[in-house]
């Protein structure tokens with residue numbers, strides 16, 4: 001992933017002024033789905049601890065509903081602001097999220113859990129995402145991406161759910177690419193919209209606002225999903241530290 005990211009970042013980032021070249025990302029998203037063809041889904045799970053399974057299923061259901069959206073608003077913004085190539089890339093990204101939703105639904109079934117029809121945190125994220133323009137929507141989306149990636153990584157490394165390790169490691173690899181995709185876009189556009197010393201001050205303030213929003217979302221997530229984290233044998237502190245690591249990396253490159 002790092003090599004691919006560098007290639008996009010260095011070689012194909014800017015084309016004709018403010019237009020971006022997404023050819024590399026289009027190729028990436030088009031070919032990426034094929035790796036799921038060889039993935040072996042477990043038919044059952046070894047863990048017989050019903051409370052643990054229920055806790056994990058409940059947290060996964062929160063993320064599952066977030067991965068199901070069609071992204072109509074995001075796509076209309078992508079077309080309006082950046083044009084058809086970015087829209088196509090965004091569409092492929094959203095399809096990848098929908099693919100995650102399908103796999104998560106199957107895992108929730110294995111855990112004897114139930115899918116959610118809606119959840120207030122998801123509605124909250126949607127309202128915030130749509131409040132302003134494309135960049136705001138992506139900033140809010142990044143928060144969910146980081147919280148999700150870190151939790152999926154907890155499942156991938158959970159000793160109680162070794163059968164799910166390959167699936168979740170695969171999803172985590174996708175999520176890493178998603179972060180890279182959005183970080184590259186936001187980094188470029190922030191530098192472009194807010195250049196120079198005055199722009200740097202504005203970007204620093206925006207970074208502080210985004211960090212505050214991230215921390216609030218993370219605290220709400222942990223308060224709501226302590227048992228889900230415990231089900232993967234992850235401490236809240238480890239979850240926080242891993243989230244902060246991704247937050248710092250994203251913030252440094254975007255702002």
Ligand SMILES: [Fe+2]
Nearest residue numbers: 067097100175
């Ligand atoms: Fe996802």
Ligand SMILES: [Fe+2]
Nearest residue numbers: 097145175178
């Ligand atoms: Fe994602």
